[in-house]
Amino acid sequence: MIDIRSLTFRYDGAEEDALRDVTLEIPDGAFLGIIGPAGAGKTTLALSVGGIIPHEIRGDFYGAVKVDGLDTADNKLTDLSRLVGTVFQDVESQIVSSVVEDEILYGLENFGIPRDEIEERMDFALGQVGIAGLRHRTISSLSGGQRQKVVIASLVALRPKILVLDEPTGELDPSSSRQIFSLLRSLNREYGMTVVVVEQKIMLLCEFAERLAVMSEGRVVRDGTVREVLGDIAGLEAIGVNCPRSALFSSLLSEKLGREVPVAVNADEAVETARRIIG
Amino acid sequence: MTDLFQVVPGNSPLHRMNPVTKIVLTLAVSVAAFLTDNLFVLLFLLAFDLMIGVVGGVTRKAFSIFKGLLKVSVFLFILQALFVRRGNRLFWIVTDEGLLTAAAVVLRLLVVCLPLALIMTVTQPSDIANSLVQVLHLPYAYAFTLTTAIRFIPQFMEEMSGIMEAQTARGVEFDTKNAAKKLGMLLPLCVPLLISSVRRTGATATAAKARGFELRTRQSGYKRYGFGAVDLMGFLVSAALIAGAALIR
Numbered sequence: 001m002i003d004i005r006s007l008t009f010r011y012d013g014a015e016e017d018a019l020r021d022v023t024l025e026i027p028d029g030a031f032l033g034i035i036g037p038a039g040a041g042k043t044t045l046a047l048s049v050g051g052i053i054p055h056e057i058r059g060d061f062y063g064a065v066k067v068d069g070l071d072t073a074d075n076k077l078t079d080l081s082r083l084v085g086t087v088f089q090d091v092e093s094q095i096v097s098s099v100v101e102d103e104i105l106y107g108l109e110n111f112g113i114p115r116d117e118i119e120e121r122m123d124f125a126l127g128q129v130g131i132a133g134l135r136h137r138t139i140s141s142l143s144g145g146q147r148q149k150v151v152i153a154s155l156v157a158l159r160p161k162i163l164v165l166d167e168p169t170g171e172l173d174p175s176s177s178r179q180i181f182s183l184l185r186s187l188n189r190e191y192g193m194t195v196v197v198v199e200q201k202i203m204l205l206c207e208f209a210e211r212l213a214v215m216s217e218g219r220v221v222r223d224g225t226v227r228e229v230l231g232d233i234a235g236l237e238a239i240g241v242n243c244p245r246s247a248l249f250s251s252l253l254s255e256k257l258g259r260e261v262p263v264a265v266n267a268d269e270a271v272e273t274a275r276r277i278i279g
Numbered sequence: 280m281t282d283l284f285q286v287v288p289g290n291s292p293l294h295r296m297n298p299v300t301k302i303v304l305t306l307a308v309s310v311a312a313f314l315t316d317n318l319f320v321l322l323f324l325l326a327f328d329l330m331i332g333v334v335g336g337v338t339r340k341a342f343s344i345f346k347g348l349l350k351v352s353v354f355l356f357i358l359q360a361l362f363v364r365r366g367n368r369l370f371w372i373v374t375d376e377g378l379l380t381a382a383a384v385v386l387r388l389l390v391v392c393l394p395l396a397l398i399m400t401v402t403q404p405s406d407i408a409n410s411l412v413q414v415l416h417l418p419y420a421y422a423f424t425l426t427t428a429i430r431f432i433p434q435f436m437e438e439m440s441g442i443m444e445a446q447t448a449r450g451v452e453f454d455t456k457n458a459a460k461k462l463g464m465l466l467p468l469c470v471p472l473l474i475s476s477v478r479r480t481g482a483t484a485t486a487a488k489a490r491g492f493e494l495r496t497r498q499s500g501y502k503r504y505g506f507g508a509v510d511l512m513g514f515l516v517s518a519a520l521i522a523g524a525a526l527i528r
Binding site: 050052056057076077078081082085086088090092093094095096097098099102105106107108109110111112115118136138139140154155158 | 427
């Protein structure tokens with residue numbers, strides 16, 4: 001479980017707090033999407049879960065983050081890394097090797113995964129992310145999207161209990177984005193991995209995530225199931241979060257009809273709602 | 280230019296050779312080049328360098344690196360020829376000894392630089408680093424520095440050309456023929472490039488730490504770097520080069 005208590009963080013030299021008194025509980029096995037306008041503190045929160053903040057990025061840190069009972073401030077980043085895998089936003093700078101295979105091997109080697117298990121994990125990670133054909137390619141010959149997949153695969157191979165991803169589909173086309181989210185879902189459902197993903201594409205989150213946390217100006221302002229959060233369209237729009245059109249549709253309907261209409265999380269549900277009303 | 284530092288994959292004897300042997304071979308060539316003043320020996324070493332390229336299946340690359348170095352060499356040759364004051368005057372201020380010294384210096388430069396560049400084109404930086412850690416017990420932090428530096432070269436070049444294209448598109452005359460003018464326009468770009476690279480290396484270090492950098496030991500490497508027949512050949516050739524150069528001088 002990830003337990004964030006009254007977390008306030010200000011980057012060194014910054015004039016304002018990036019996170020303000022954030023309290024959030026993420027149970028084991030959750031699939032949580034974090035959304036919010038630019039500058040809301042999403043990345044800062046994501047970096048705090050894996051202990052990058054406060055270990056690698058300095059600043060004023062108040063409150064506590066506990067992952068599986070381990071306080072991130074008291075435990076070494078290396079120990080936290082066994083529990084939490086973090087995919088950073090900047091794809092380029094988190095690649096340490098020059099060949100795909102070596103990149104996947106890197107973490108496996110460091111964490112002392114037994115030799116006979118390494119090959120199997122490598123195949124699993126490459127296969128799941130769909131880049132088995134790139135195994136022997138050099139990183140410099142890959143496109144941005146392919147590099148992003150390599151980074152994700154390198155963490156999937158480590159099978160951390162918790163996977164934190166900061167905009168993992170930033171450089172991906174729509175079909176690859178869906179592929180990554182399908183992968184996250186299967187890791188979540190089949191392997192019980194807790195997935196925390198910062199994402200701008202709300203449609204993807206609505207389809208794949210179970211819970212949403214909405215951030216604004218350093219605070220978590222909404223936290224609940226996707227359906228609960230989408231129930232308050234006006235509130236979300238005021239914060240600056242784009243809502244899926246299916247949810248807009250259902251909220252407009254309930255406004256026009258003057259009665260409660262169930263929230264449509266995706267297009268199929270919107271169609272279903274429309275059908276029921278037309279009768 | 281970006282492909283200069285790119286590894287050409289293959290299965291030549293040179294590709295199969297242990298990275299440590301390759302480094303020994305490179306060092307042997309350099310030592311031999313500094314042991315001798317004999318121009319013929321230096322020429323032989325140069326031919327040997329190009330042979331490395333042929334054996335490694337990167338002949339074209341070998342010659343393109345050679346051509347690149349040749350331009351620098353011409354400049355160096357003229358400087359040396361003008362500044363050495365010993366020997367008999369041949370014409371203007373140039374002496375016979377000056378010419379000979381200049382030729383030796385330039386040949387030495389070529390002989391030493393070429394194999395290093397060639398080894399880099401047939402060996403992945405991570406293999407060099409891992410084998411240094413495994414075989415020569417180099418602390419991993421140093422090996423990591425080495426691979427990161429090499430890995431970032433093509434990236435910086437990409438970034439630099441990206442900035443230049445962007446500025447050209449906004450009317451800065453980077454496509455000018457005037458080299459001095461171009462240099463003047465390039466210098467202001469160095470500061471932002473430096474800052475962004477420092478920031479980026481910091482991020483890479485963080486990412487490495489988050490994947491167990493500090494746990495890595497000599498035994499961590501998955502790939503093993505053994506020595507085979509081709510390595511024995513490499514060591515013999517290295518010894519022969521040094522011995523030959525020392526004897527003939």
